[in-house]
Amino acid sequence: MKFVKSPKSLQWILTVITLAISVPQVFAQDAGTRVAVVNSEKVFNESNLAKAMQTRLQNEFTKRQNDLRDSAQKIQTAAEKLDRDAAVISEADRVRRQRDLADQDRELQRKQREFTEDLNQRTFEERAKIAEKANAVLRQIAEQRKLDIIVQEAAFASPKADITDDVIKALNSQK
Known part of the structure; x- marks a missing residue:
């Protein structure tokens, strides 16, 4: 220079x-800027709302998950039977069974994708409800404590600045 x-x-x-x-x-x-920190993942995992969400989703999706697991087991069993019977059945019958198994497997994979998409969508919807309630609680805490800023997911925060447990406690006390 x-x-x-x-x-x-x-x-x-x-x-x-x-x-x-x-x-x-x-x-x-x-x-005198007052800053607090909240760990939103902890709120999403440990609050009563989050636990209720997990129960609702589990109740809603357990039957489909079990059906998918049963279908996968049936396909696996049929494939093993085809392997055992391959030497004693005709070529045409073997090819037909292989196609049937391939069709069943594609259908299972489609259903698994739909299941995953539906579960992710419902989880997102439920988390959005929790986030809305948590944001209202955060505003109340900010007003009560005269906080200027609340940061989510800080790289580092002093334990005295962390209000996560207070947010969870306030959420748990709501009806």
């Missing part, structure tokens, strides 16, 4: 840059 002529001028430039970066932080601290 042409404008940096000496180590002293480089040191002076670095000092100015450091001050420019740190001065807003000092003013924010002086202004």
